[in-house]
Amino acid sequence: MSSIGSLPEDFQKCVEFHRHLCPGLAIGYAVAKAALKALDLQASSDEEIVAVVENDSCAVDAIQALVGCTFGKGNLVFRDWGKQVFTFFDRSSGRGVRVSFVGPVPGHEERKRLREKVDSGVATEDDKLRLLELRDEAVAKLVSADSRDLFSVTEMRTELPPSTVPVTTRPCPVCGEYTVVSRMVDKNGDLLCADCAQ
Ligand SMILES: [Zn+2]
Numbered sequence: 001m002s003s004i005g006s007l008p009e010d011f012q013k014c015v016e017f018h019r020h021l022c023p024g025l026a027i028g029y030a031v032a033k034a035a036l037k038a039l040d041l042q043a044s045s046d047e048e049i050v051a052v053v054e055n056d057s058c059a060v061d062a063i064q065a066l067v068g069c070t071f072g073k074g075n076l077v078f079r080d081w082g083k084q085v086f087t088f089f090d091r092s093s094g095r096g097v098r099v100s101f102v103g104p105v106p107g108h109e110e111r112k113r114l115r116e117k118v119d120s121g122v123a124t125e126d127d128k129l130r131l132l133e134l135r136d137e138a139v140a141k142l143v144s145a146d147s148r149d150l151f152s153v154t155e156m157r158t159e160l161p162p163s164t165v166p167v168t169t170r171p172c173p174v175c176g177e178y179t180v181v182s183r184m185v186d187k188n189g190d191l192l193c194a195d196c197a198q
């Protein structure tokens, strides 16, 4: 990771959060930058920006680190649709932006070939070094690329995902553990926690 010091400081923060350097994280960084620019916003530490992510790849960690959308705060919504698409909403203005990665990841084919060699245990030391070199090159290019070359960005106005609703909990009648009522399962007329209902 010799080149990390030359990467933007806010990207280094993403690496700290994610605990490794990878092109996926760099994609997420570029997504977050493009979205904040399109919405004319600074990164927020509260809940005014909501991100809806359509995959659970490394990219999402950059969005959490940079935009402050996190699972725990409820402003990071995961839709398991397997697409490199990220939609952001600004609750205060009602504006939204959909960022779709159209790629390509620089050096992707060669990295894929080398990864397969590593996974099957036949990679040479040179292969492993080349893999790192390709990773660093891809990261550097993605982090500094013009977002118009990487993404299709569409501004939108749309209904916001509901903001945090107060939750009611009650003890499960079988195990006694407090459970959010809307997550309990009706079993012959009794509301049980999902564990006990199985
Ligand atoms: Zn990663």
Ligand SMILES: [Zn+2]
Pocket (backbone or CB within 6 Å): 172, 173, 174, 175, 176, 177, 192, 193, 194, 195, 196, 197
């Ligand atoms: Zn239970």
